[in-house]
Amino acid sequence: MLSKKIILRDDEIPTQWYNIVPDIPNGLQPPLDPETKEPMGPEKLAVVFPMSLLEQEMSGERYIDIPEEIREIYSIWRPTPLVRADKLEKALNTKAKIYYKYEGASPVGSHKPNSAIAQAYYNKKEGVKRLATETGAGQWGSALSFATNKFGLECKVYMVRISFDQKPYRKAMMHTYGAEIIASPSSETAFGRSVLEKDPDTPGSLGIAISEALEDAAGREDTKYALGSVLNHVIHHQTVVGLEAKKQMEIVGDYPDIVIGCCGGGSNFAGIAAPYIADYLAGKKVRFVGVEPASCPTLTKGVYTYDFGDVAQLTPLLSMYTLGHDFIPPGIHAGGLRYHAMSPIVSALVREKIIEPISVRQLECFEAGVLFARTEGIIPAPESNHAIRAAIIEATKDKNEPKTILFNLSGHGLLDLGAYEQFFSGNLKNYDYPAEAVAEATKNLPKI
Secondary structure (H helix, E strand, C coil): CCCCEECCCHHHCCCEEECCHHHCCCCCCCCECCCCCCECCHHHHCCCCCHHHHHHHCCCCCEEECCHHHHHHHCCCCCCCEEECHHHHHHHCCCCEEEEEEHHHCCCCECCHHHHHHHHHHHHHCCCCEEEEEECCCHHHHHHHHHHHHHCCEEEEEEEHHHHHHCHHHHHHHHHCCCEEEEECCCCCHHHHHHHHHCCCCCCCHHHHHHHHHHHHHCCCCEEECCCCCCHHHHHHHCHHHHHHHHHHHHCCCCCCEEEEECCCCHHHHHHHHHHHHHHHCCCCCEEEEEEECCCCHHHHCEEEEECCCCCCCCCEEEEEECCCCCCCCCCCCHHHCCCECCHHHHHHHHCCCEEEEEECHHHHHHHHHHHHHHHCCCECHHHHHHHHHHHHHHHCCCCCCCEEEEEECEECCCCHHHHHHHHCCCCCCCCCCHHHHHHHCCCCCCC
8 A cells, every 4th residue: 555545647637538338238228219219319419419419428439538628627626536445444343445536526526527527618619608407416516507617608507496495505606606596396497387386395306307407408599408417428427537546546556346336317336337347347356336325216126118317208218227207206415316217327237237236224324424524534425425335334244354445435515514414413314215106106107
């Protein structure tokens, strides 16, 4: 062990993103046109996405060059550190070695700018003036606000109502970068008004917020839509995390036996895991554990089928694990993990039994986050607590078994202290999404 913290030089920021799609056994199922149920080409999606990102979405190339303008902005915080969590290891009394890749080093405190910067750049290059998006816990909205500020674009964020109320400082961050933030569902879109008419007190969902942002983008010629997870091009952009981690692990002469990340839409987990999955497919022995909340068990209780990415059924049909586009999640504090479906890439890797999905409960995750803060000093985001909990589970299965664990600490929790306050006051509860609720949520899945 050369050092507890490993930081690469600026000139070692990856020059290419890795596209795992060509390497997935049995491939991905194509997106389908919801009207014809036939494979959907990029021309229909060009109304809401720039063509350069659609080319990445459909790309069969294993590596995609990162423009120098993007790498220059990445250099504000990248490469991010890889850290040996030796004090956590000591507290657990385990022979396992635990490393974490710290994406909370970004200006907005999470991994999200890795894609936000790229999406803002490509939209700017195609003459787009304004971006519309959704955000759950606020990390993606903060990241896109930061990115659009860097490229001189306007930004409108539809923020899930429950998080809009829970996380005031995420709103303050977005305002600081010049974005406009609206609680979703809102009265500003036809779909938002229809939801409010049925349920004025709805907590909202990412599926609803996506519908509103898509309606916004489709209704203005100067506007495109930006999505913070799920889609292939977002996964590609996040692979800078895993590519850097591989270089850093080489420096310390180590290699993970287990790679872990929390799973909401799939971007931060796939970002760290995909470059290692390439090694696995080449014969390397390594396990991949994707961790989701028991209250939103997409991979562990959902259905692998075609579904819409939003409630209004505006998106293409995607082949993925889903709880149904009508799913309204409980208001857990890990708002970034409250999405009804999972990235087609992650879903396909679960289908092929390359990724092992597990679900964990809210209170055990906060307990893990508090232990991590008290040993390693960083207060993690509620989403990242799921990865920490899984790392602890793996490290303590057999405390005398030497193993190397790597997880993605996808963000800090300094803007989530209200959640920790609720935890310490005893106001947070566990919620296991029951099988009968899954059956209800999936009864309106499209017939393919």
